[in-house]
């Protein structure tokens with residue numbers, strides 16, 4: 001919808017050294033122009049080891065790409081070997097933090113309880129979480145997609161005030177579509193994103209629901225992004241594989257339009 005500016009986010013996962021990350025961001029900054037930033041907000045989510053390098057580059061060249069992280073630990077500091085705190089991220093001008101990605105839920109055992117704590121921690125430090133929710137193939141085939149997604153939302157938003165909830169971006173990512181080349185059809189993606197927005201409306205009221213950005217994620221490419229973004233309840237994309245290459249990601253950020 002016109003009132004919600006799409007957010008196109010590149011989740012680089014465990015790819016790109018800090019040197020690769022700098023090269024990609026430089027190319028991206030060169031490929032995108034004011035008309036693109038007018039149409040969509042763009043964020044990149046490098047590994048922790050590359051955050052500082054990318055931040056320095058974005059700041060020095062005043063590139064209007066938002067810096068994002070892929071994860072966070074829900075404590076300000078302490079004896080948590082190997083973890084990174086929201087204080088550290090906020091100091092790097094990180095604006096968006098991915099929370100509850102299915103890879104972390106599945107491979108690292110992240111529960112909704114942990115996701116909720118992370119969501120609260122990110123919000124507590126003035127950053128916006130990109131909260132990932134989505135169903136497995138078995139759940140889709142069993143017809144329990146909405147129940148799964150809405151159940152995750154309920155648990156992950158536990159105790160979050162309306163003021164804080166207004167800063168959350170929700171990414172609907174069907175797990176069977178992530179990294180598989182299988183995208184949800186625009187109709188199916190729209191149906192779930194609409195249900196997500198309806199849930200926000202029930203929990204926080206229709207005004208906030210109308211402002212909340214709901215991204216779709218799962219095998220988004222330059223070829224399918226325009227069709228997905230044309231859906232009324234899809235306000236952006238969380239892009240994995242196709243965000244690693246600057247030119248492909250720039251095409252996605254242009255919402256599928258070719259360079260002028």
Ligand code: PGA
Pocket residue numbers: 011173177178179180181217218219220238239240241242
């Ligand atoms: P994909 O990943 O675009 O490679 O499917 C999306 C994601 O995991 O956020």
